[in-house]
Amino acid sequence: MEAFHSQMTGHQGPFSLRMFHPSFSLMLLQANISCPCTVLDFPSLEQFIGEITATPYDIIGITAVLINAAKVRTLCRLIRKHRPEATILVGGHITALPRIETRIDADHFVTGEGLRWLQHFLGEPDRLPIRHPPMDFATDIRTMGMPVNMRIANIVTSVGCPVGCPFCTISAKFGGRGKRIDFFNSADELFETMLDHEKKSGVSLFHLMDDNFLLDRKVALRLLELMELHDKSWSLAVWSSAGAIKTYSADQLVRLGISVIWIGIEGKDAEYSKLQNIDTVGMVRELRSHGIIVIASAMLGMDHHSPDNMDQVIDYAVSHQADFLQFTLLNPLPGTEFYEDMKAGGMLLSPDGEGYMIPHRRLQFGHRHPNIPRNTESGYLTAGFLRDLQVNGPSVIRAVDTLLKGWKRYGHAPDRRVCRRHERLSEAFGSFLAGAVWAAREWYRSDPVQYPRTDTLYQDICREFGQPVCTNSPATGARILSCMKEEDESLRRGDRHDPPATRKERIPLISYTQAIQMFHDAVTEIRPELGITPEDLSANPRLDEIGLDSADRMSVLGSLEQRLGICFDMKQVAIAMDVDAVVSMLLSQEKTG
Ligand code: SF4
Known part of the structure; x- marks a missing residue:
């Protein structure tokens, strides 16, 4: 996936910012299950077929966005042919595709958040603390024909956005208005993970993958407190709505290390709550004046947009002078309120969803627009990007400014x-x-x-x-x-610049069932009179509740270390007070060599 080039800077010639983003969701899934798992990212068809024929996988999962529906259909056919006994799981935004079960031959479609779903599906507890493996936000970063020597750690802090804009697939997928799913229990946990990534990868720039990070002021301000307490001068790249940004002073944002912010400016007269009474032009100017790089996202195709006013619509977006400007079509994507409205009004071009099987649908409306004739919309996108370049110059140079x-x-x-x-x-x-x-x-x-x-x-x-x-x-x-x-x-x-295919295997040292059994054996060895059963432990009691005092706790942990031939991280040991925390430490151990 190449978000900047394909959605923002592709018309800027050699100035385009190029980088590939790995499939973060797959990496998170892999790190949080206790069975052996291989992640293939951006494989060629040959690599994909080679992998599934060489290894007798029980389960093969595919994640994709809607525009890749046709590719997923092909992959599923290949799995049925080359590994017919495998169970096929399909997740990601593609699952919003209408009547997907009739178009794609898979066994399960995971419509919401996939991590807890997969743990449950595998018979593992879906309540263990989520492990966040170190992952790079992007690889092969280049611009102006040169590699850019920059490393950005990616941490997924939550999914979903409670603001619930009617067109937003991200919000819709994870519950809609008022809902979000946190991947950390607190800012303190997030801070510990950032410390860990800093230690392991030497990074100081973090992309916090959260659809609206600044919306949760408690978390953001606690993170600031911790950064100040521990003297961390990290840089953060975040996504946030204008309404959320407005609740902070520039001083707070700067001290929090906000260096890049992705904000939806949508368009003039947009009646979304997140933009009410906000001068987004002034906001972008103010943020940039504090050294914060702004990525602004504008939409073309609101009801009142027409060929007569499209120049003004584009000029308004361009007048923000954001460092990067994205134009997207306001499109009714399945799963959203906007889609349902268009469907109810009989305005969808492909009510049965077949139209979404066509690649590059992103460049065309999926509905009859009241004013904009069909097949002219992609021309407006191009006009927007070119106008932005003409008026504001190349994005990377704006960012330097x-x-x-x-x-x-x-x-x-x-x-x-x-x-x-x-x-x-x-x-x-x-x-x-x-x-x-x-x-x-x-x-x-x-x-x-x-x-x-x-x-x-x-x-x-x-x-x-x-x-x-x-x-x-x-x-x-x-x-x-x-x-x-x-x-x-x-x-x-027209040379192609494809993402490098990667393959990463993870083999946990033990499974969840083995972890519980081993824990049970260790407790029984040290305090046999307690009569603890594996079932007792599966209910995740606190260790003191089952009669283990702090000396017992350390003995049990020592015994587990001996049994597995490992050393626990002392920081984790200090906070491992319940069974889940200990099991989580056990499951984070991997086979090496
Ligand atoms: S504020 Fe942004 S992420 Fe949140 S619902 Fe609206 S468009 Fe989606």
Whole structure:
């Protein structure tokens, strides 16, 4: 999946921001079940067939978004052919497809949250603390023909959004208005996971995958408290609604390390609660002035949009001057309120859902729009992206401008934590960003709009950072410019840039049943007189409730370590007060070698 290039910067030529996002949901599922599991991400058909024929899998699961429905149908047919005894599970947004069971040959369609569903399906308890394996938000990050040396940890904090906008598939899938499913019990747990990822991967930039992270002020402000307490100068990339952002001061956002924010600006006169009484143009300007990169999402195709006013609609979105601007069609996607409204009004083009089996449906309306003629809508999307580029310039250069604003404001801030975060930026300016702006200026040498803009930015960088940044940047810039030319040629040739296929196997040391049995054996060895049964333990009592004092607890844990030949993490040991917490530690152990 390549969200930025395919949904935002694809019209920006070599300036497009390229990166691939792994399938986070599959990685989470794999880490939270106690049977051996292999995740194949972006496999070719040959790799997929090779995998399922070589290994006698009992269960094969596929996750997909709606536009990949036809591909999933093909994969299921292949499974039936090459591994007919396997049970097929299909999850993800594709499950909203009307009458999916008649179109795709699978055994189970997982319509809501899949992690707890899968644990339940496998006969494992669906209440254990969720394990968050270290995962990168993106791989193979590139722009201007150059690799970008940046590592972003991805942590899934929750799914669903209680705001419940009528068109939103994310909200609809996880319960709709008023609902969200948290993957952490508290901000403290989230903080511990971030610490763990920092320790294991050396990251300081986190993408918190949450459809509306700032909506839960209690969690966000507690996280800020912990970051301050432990002197963490992390950078956070989050998604949040305008209404939620408005409840924070700029100072709070900056101290919380918010560095990138994805916000739905939707459109002028949009009557969604999250935008009520909010000047989104002013909000974006304000955020950028504090060094926060803004990704804004605008919608085309509201009822009042028409060929007569589409220029103004696009201009309004472009006037936000966000760093990245996404245009999407307001489309009735199955599962949403908007879809049901269109269906009830007889406005759907494919009421039986067959139309969703056509790839790239994202570029066309799925309903009869009151004003916009059919098959003209994708032209408006293109017009929007091109207008944004023409007026605001390439997104990555805008982002450099925002970073510079942040550096100027906070590079010497009295708050050392905030200052350190921006100091890291000064290194990026020295090593890459100044050269990138130099190259952009050369690229646009004969462009009367972009040249002065990039020249002003370049001069500003030189003034701010002085030597040796400004003496080194022409050499770096020349290298980047040459890569840009190659990239441009490659794009013009239509070269494909596919995500690398990955395969990751995870074999837990023991299963859930074995973990309970082993726990039982350890307790019985130390305190046989208690007469504890495996069934007692399965009910997850606190250890003191079943008669184990703190010395017994440590003896039991020591015995488990000996039996498995492992060492528990001392931090986890300190908080493992109930059976589930101990079992969870056991299940996190993997076979090596
Ligand atoms: S605020 Fe955003 S994530 Fe939440 S329901 Fe609306 S569109 Fe969906």
